[in-house]
Amino acid sequence: MTARNSHGSPFAPHTTEETTAMLEAVGAESVEELFDIPESVRFDGEFGIDSTGERELRAEMRTLLGRNDDLTEFLGRGHYDHYVPSLVDHLADRSEFLTSYTQYQPEITQGFLQVLFEYQSMLVELTGLEIANCSMYDAATALGEAAALADRVRGTSGSQVLVPELMREERRSVLENYTEGAGLTVETYPHDDANADVEALSEVAGEETVMVYAESPTVRGTIEERLEEVADLAHAHDALFVLGSDPVALSVLEKPATIGADVVIGDAATLGLGTSYGMGLGLFATREEFVRQVPGRLVGASTDAAGERTYTLTLQTREQHIRRERATSNICTNQAWVALRTAIHAASLGPSGLVELARECLEAPVDLARRLDDIVGVKAPVHDRHHFREFVVRTDQPAQAVRETLEEYGFAVHAIDEHLIQVCVTETNREKTDALVTAFREAAR
Amino acid sequence: MTLEYTQARWNSDDEGYEPHLAEKNETSVDTDDVPLPDGLKRDELTLPELSEPELARHYTRLSQMNYGVESGPYPLGSCTMKYNPKFTEDVAAHPAAGVHPDRSPESVQGTLELLARLENQLARIGGMDAVTLQPPAGAAGEFVGILIAKAYHESRDDERTEVVIPDAAHGTNFASAAMGGYDVVELPSGDDGRVNIDALEAALSKETAALMLTNPNTLGLFERDIEEIAEMVHEVGGLLYYDGANLNALLGRARPGDMGFDVMHYNVHKTFATPHGGGGPGAGPVGVSEELAEFLPSPHVRASDGGYELFEPERSIGKVHGFMGNWLVLIKAYAYIARLGDEGLADASAKAVLNANYLASQIEYEVPYGPFHHEFVASAGEQDAADVAKRMLDYGVHPPTTKWPELVGEALMTEPTEIENRRSLDQLAEAFDAVASEERETIETAPERTTAKRIDQTEAARNLRLSWQSFDDGS
């Protein structure tokens, strides 16, 4: 046994002897001979990247990430932090899950297929829609895909996609990029005190409308109260109604299918991942009649040669590897492992845990808003609505200055307008609300 | 030496190989205590309700009925199924990594510096001038490339309508170009499996927005005429796009930027060893030449007096992800690159290419095109490649990608990567050869030793059951 080349990749196992024998077997003198690259495009420089040992690298990266200030975040606006139980990390990190890939060979990947089937099933219960795919990249791309679907299924021509005035800019930008190629344009309808202004919507909607989008909770944490009217309006114009939400809110809100939603999108990683600097899991659910137009992968049940119930990827003729430029989407690698995490988290909460968590999300903001409202120069909540996790605060002082002072006290909040702050409260920061209120009193002065 | 293998199979009754969660225990919970008026809330929620030990066992059993890189060889062509170093998981799990996207840039300097460092690493590796980390997968990177090409041409008042793509390219190339609103012009491959210069000449025109190329291509062949190809594309005013799926073949030996590519994506879940996660998440950063940097997605990171800040590039295409892409994956990619350094990366490519060549030399199936690099495409000849793959499962190995690229009949697209030693390559070769000599009936009815026996795909598509709720409908 000879030693492995210490200068090579620590993850390539070859001993020098082995390399020599293998070269002999292929009839080459050196590995370089195997590269069929013309001299003129050969790279003979250096990247200038030094190899670092695992111990040193871990220490270095700990220091690097440690440069992030240790703030207590009261942040939301579409990215939410809920406590992820240890169970999720340990089970999702099992290497048979983590190091596998797409289930092209279902006979040897029944485990992951069943996980994804279970994930789809939970979303079916949460949305009331019959079909959920096993992941999009995130909420923003899921929204883009929903618009593309709306465009494909519509019988008559049309080019208008309607979105609410209040939504994350990032989501809208992604939507615009996903729809521009199809010749669609994104237009806005207004809110009335953070609730869809249906009268104004009816003025902008028309026979050109392909899709109407709404979110509940909205980006400001309010629960939309007139969604059925929005859905009816969309349907009157032969447009799809697409609703944005998340699995915790869906645990208690009226089922989207009941309201008339044709597609539900959102960030399912609200369970399972936390905010992770915006990394997400695109939730995508729709009605059965659109199943052949769904983007992304679908897991279905089947039977194997032993007559047993099994799972497999299905309706793959929708996908890019078969349909190429006529595919329903370009997505290939998706967020399956995040879906695994979400499923484990949802399962560990169970229906009682989910309803309880959602109930706290409804109560905590009321509580905190009342306390902030007591502060001189502060009004909370700004909107006279039901709130989920978060709410908007008006400050007499400039919001940016309030935000900065709060940051000095160790708290992160959103400054969303000249005098508007937004605050999000969940079980992960709830114990710090006393301290936040104290700091707010100083900051709002 | 052939592997003896039997995959776990926990159950076999009406409830399949393991009952699903809802079969184990399901409950309905009402929402009476939820402080919302009736019209706004649902009546009840019906979902599985299980204890932690029950769940731990459920998912452990399911994991045993799954196969990953750590289970055995996984030479899935075009997917670069490397070993995923454990320490990268620990680094990404650091609590300080879990920040919210709306944090002020001043308060997340560690995160921004790590992003800047990774951009810098990738720029050097690809020979590009600027890199965005936003695309959450390779296909999203392609889409960014297409949007940049569009913005670039429009900025010159030059609306173009076509994207040229070789017939052997990955399906995402075609789909990404179409999503950008382009017509796809398919480029037939030459007899040697590479771009045919005459065919390219015919395909290119003033309508060409871009040519998308994989190099080495999906047959593992280096496009030897790459400089001439680049010149031809640039001559008509088009951009040259590099699909980075096969970059593991070239590390330290050639760089897309030096070959004349204007835009490229890196596939970090392939080349830089981040776990494939049963289908994802990955990340597909995009590198561009200096001239195209102003079109990159927003936000972008840059150094600013002593620290780092986020900014919107001058003529940014906007966004393709809700924020900065798959951040946790990016951390792992940075850690992998820093662990290997110049020499380790070059060695990874060397061993990947050696392994592919060695394995090809040890199997009976014919490999019609060469010289190939980190992967080869064998032909199953008279056999059905899909059946060959099913039978290979019985030998305890994951089979190659099958039936693609179509240039090779009954294709077995094989990419062992650098992580296999000679012994496991020999086991793979034995699996190939064993199946090559087997009777048609044997391979048609395979597999035997996996959790499930051969699964009926037609039934799955005809009698759609996409949730456990659909079982209750009596279907």
Ligand SMILES: Cc1ncc(COP(=O)(O)O)c(C=O)c1O
């Ligand atoms: C050649 C090639 N191009 C593009 C892609 C798409 O990459 P991703 O799956 O990361 O979207 C793949 C892989 O799956 C590929 O093999």
